[in-house]
Amino acid sequence: MAEKTHSINLLPNQGIGFVDQFLGWALTIGRLLIILTETLALAVFFYRFSLDMKISDLHDQIKIQRAIVGQFKSTEDSARNLQTRLALAGKADTTGGTVPILLAEIIDLGKGKITFKILQISTGDIKIDAQAPSSKSLNAFVNGLRKNPRITDVNIDSVENKTTTSVIKLSISAHVKI
Secondary structure, three states: OOOOOOOOOOOOOOOOOOOHHHHHHHHHHHHHHHHHHHHHHHHHHHHHHHHHHHHHHHHHHHHHHHHHHHHOHHHHHHHHHHHHHHHHHHHHHHOOHHHHHHHHHHHHHOOHHHHHHEEEEEEOOOEEEEEOOOOHHHHHHHHHHHOOEEEEEEEEEEEEEEEOOEEEEEEEEEEOOO
């Protein structure tokens, strides 16, 4: 029969050395970091798919809404046109009371003194082409225009003496306070 031999080690057990412990710890932590990194990369990869789907859905919704808005374009154009015309009508309504009064005042100034060829009142401007038999009547008319508080900056553009018809032609421009 064979006998078992036992060995006896009288050297103290030093255990695992520091370098071995550090390398074991580093490998374990390294494996965990790699697993976490790859898990995170996969999660981001799958999240990217969900974001791509959301972007695709949003593009589809934009196309649908663009088509709906396109169908309302003609209605909106006519509504904007109506709003513009209403604004112009409101502006004309506020200035509408001033223009007829001013027109009547200018006609009263020239009544019996001059003959109007053109009397044009637009927003902020007056243009008058007139003729008169004498310079005295033209002078009285121009002075009357200058005294009117609604009329500013009266300019005589041209004066022409027609001796064949014995009239003086006058062109006047002025600004209106509205």
